[in-house]
Amino acid sequence: MPTGKIEHANLSVTQPERSAALLTKLLGWEERWRGNSALGGDTIHIGEAGNGATYLALYTNDEVTGDFAKGAPLNHIGLLVDDLDAAESVVIDAGLKTFSHDDYDPGRRFYFFDWDGIEFEVVSYSGGEA
Template sequence: MVTGRLEHANISVTDPDRSAALFKDLLGWRERWRGQSQLGGRTIHVGEAHDYIALYTGEHVKGDYRKGQPLNHVAFTVDDLDAAEMVVTAHGLEPFGHDDYEPGRRFYFLDWDGIEFEVVSYE
């Protein structure tokens, strides 16, 4: 049987530096790489040794995304949901959709480009 895991997601954002700062503060991630994209524009990779998010921007990236086009949301797990919510708020974003059902407590937020993220704690 083959097993696997998500290695990275590449997301277009209008300000990769701003998004990278959020994920570093929210998830304790580090910047792995930054540089010019092969297709023009630039990218910042933030994450851990074996998984990360690539935050891409270019002249054509305008933001103002709508839920479900094509992505519904990206979810992260944290060990302290209340502290995570304070980080999101400190970055000027508004948490919503607080809920508590199996397998854990959660909330959602939209970033500056309209991308929805879910933050879950199993603790």
């Protein structure tokens, strides 16, 4: 049985710099990473100071307009696990389909949608910590 915790939420925003500045000041967080998204667009990760585990990914691309309905800006919820293969077995055993199996810095991951259409990313970093 894998163990894990919520690692991050990926939010679609119109101006990542503006959102990062607000959340950094509001929460005392720091920028942890910025760069191009694997699927296009740009992302800034801000999170707990001292490289804590929790962070928000602030994502944008040309299609992010800010014209959102309640819940629409949520891209996915990131879950950090200690055993990616065991976690995938749990998801599959629940009758759900996994996709986008990737292995890039900083870890291996897969994605799935739950029964309500909420997307989850399940990630495991080298070293196996959760």
